[in-house]
Amino acid sequence: MTPKVAAFLDSSALATPCLVLDLDRVAENYAALRQALPAAKIYYAVKANPAAPILRLLVGLGSCFDAASIQEINECIAAGASARAISFGNTVKKPSAIAAAFAHGVPLYAFDSIEELHKIAAHAPGSQVYCRIAVNNVGADWPLSKKFGTTLGRARDMMLEAPSLGLVPHGLSFHVGSQQTGTAAYEMAIAEVAMLFTDLKAAGIELKMLNLGGGFPIRYQDDVPSTDSFGHAIMHAMTTHFGNDLPDMLIEPGRAMVGNAGVVAAEVVLVCRRMPEDERRWVYLDIGRYGGLAETEGEAIRYQITAGKGATGPVVLAGPSCDGVDIMYEKTEYRLPLGLQAGERVLIHNAGAYVTSYASQNFNGFAPLAEHYL
Numbered sequence: 001m002t003p004k005v006a007a008f009l010d011s012s013a014l015a016t017p018c019l020v021l022d023l024d025r026v027a028e029n030y031a032a033l034r035q036a037l038p039a040a041k042i043y044y045a046v047k048a049n050p051a052a053p054i055l056r057l058l059v060g061l062g063s064c065f066d067a068a069s070i071q072e073i074n075e076c077i078a079a080g081a082s083a084r085a086i087s088f089g090n091t092v093k094k095p096s097a098i099a100a101a102f103a104h105g106v107p108l109y110a111f112d113s114i115e116e117l118h119k120i121a122a123h124a125p126g127s128q129v130y131c132r133i134a135v136n137n138v139g140a141d142w143p144l145s146k147k148f149g150t151t152l153g154r155a156r157d158m159m160l161e162a163p164s165l166g167l168v169p170h171g172l173s174f175h176v177g178s179q180q181t182g183t184a185a186y187e188m189a190i191a192e193v194a195m196l197f198t199d200l201k202a203a204g205i206e207l208k209m210l211n212l213g214g215g216f217p218i219r220y221q222d223d224v225p226s227t228d229s230f231g232h233a234i235m236h237a238m239t240t241h242f243g244n245d246l247p248d249m250l251i252e253p254g255r256a257m258v259g260n261a262g263v264v265a266a267e268v269v270l271v272c273r274r275m276p277e278d279e280r281r282w283v284y285l286d287i288g289r290y291g292g293l294a295e296t297e298g299e300a301i302r303y304q305i306t307a308g309k310g311a312t313g314p315v316v317l318a319g320p321s322c323d324g325v326d327i328m329y330e331k332t333e334y335r336l337p338l339g340l341q342a343g344e345r346v347l348i349h350n351a352g353a354y355v356t357s358y359a360s361q362n363f364n365g366f367a368p369l370a371e372h373y374l
Contacts, residue, residue: 001263001349004374009265009347016267016345017287018370021049021352023057025261030061033216033253036231039238040249043087045214046072048254048353049262053373055079058257066214066252070097073106083107087211089173089252091116091132091148098123110173110211112150117158121165128170129162130211131155133196135189137177148175152196159205171209171247172196179255179301180215181224183233190234194241209248210238216256218350221302227256255353262352264292264369268307268344269320280314283336285346288319288326292359292369293348296328307346308337321364 002022009020033042043066044058050072056079058065064085067073076086083105088098091112098109102124109124111117112132120129134149150158155172162169172193176185190212197207212234217224238246270284287293295301305317312335319326336346359368 001347002261005263008372008374009263014265014372015370016265017285017291018372019262019264019292019351019356020372020374021051021054021258021262022374023053023261024374026054026057026258026352027061029253029257029261030058030063032227033251033256036227037234037249037251039235039246040212040251043089043211043250043252044257045089045252045254046076047357049258049356050075051356051371051373052079054258055081064250066254067101067106070094070100073101073104077104087250089211093119095119095123102127108170111158112148112155114158114161117162117165117167121162121167125166126168128168130171130173130209131159131169133172133174133189133193135174135176135185135192137175137180137185152192156196156199156203159200159207160203163205169200169205169207171207171211171250173211173213173250175213175252176215178215179217179220181217181222183225183230185215186212186230186234187237190237191241197242197247207247209250211250211252214252214254214256216251216253218255218259218353220350221304257353259353260350262350262355264348264351264355266346266348268340268342268346270342271340274316280316281336281340282318283315283340283346284318284320286320286366287348287369288321288328290321290323290326290360290363291319291366292355293319293328294358295354299329299332302329302332303351304349305334305336305346306349307340308344310337310339312336313338320366323364 004022005020043064045066059080065076066089068090086106087108089110091110108128109120132149159169174189266285266287315336317329
């Protein structure tokens, strides 16, 4: 938690749940990524937090944007971004969304199936396309390897077909999984796609770009490699496998850009003991999995959570809804003050990414959490 956020929380009688986010920390994160990977263009993953103050800040800093929908494209343009600085990075797009993006002037489109490639050809003729490769997500707390990506062989066939469809085969992409806690996944993926670059060049297709996706982590409870560590490992792998003939590099940080800039303030709704034989208290908060903490699914993302002072005891943490799966942490050990009572404030740290964008609109009548950008 930054001093600016701490001072705001101390001085304000905030209605909860709410996110308080320090824009200066976002700017620092952008600068750190630029320093770690100066050869790469940064395309902020808008889905992590699409708030207008963040988008306007990043436009001013010179960032590009990775958008997953036409709505995100519209939000970037409204914040001052050029359509030329936007990549339509979702490999599953409505034809109407592709056409609308093309009308805006968005030049770059992702795909991982021949059907999607045909849609792009029909609704964004002449555009640059890049194919997403499925790679190993080992080390990621939030893997993304099942729904997206294709094999190297299929990617080769589709990139060879792209020119006959009137498209420009521009590059390849991969994603090593969100909250990637090790550098090895990037190194393995770069080695794989480099072979396809060479194979396609021999077949007459000279690709210009490699999109390394996102995945750069932040610290929740456990230490993770530094941004510089990822930058060094990536550049070493790039020069090892591409030599001096480096393609244009893109990265799509989301969590690493905004995650550690925000804190969620929540209120305790109830503290009780559910089973006599279980020493743990159940602590119900006014935010849960439907209120924005969707990444607690499977207890994958383990936020640091603090409240009050005094001796602590083990707890189960759950949300306020009447849905039985609205439980954040039951297996992971969490401890909160023994004197914790309903009405007290609880802080969920490093929650600037994905919380607002995952929040439901009105489940059980609970409004989405409020947002404060400092």
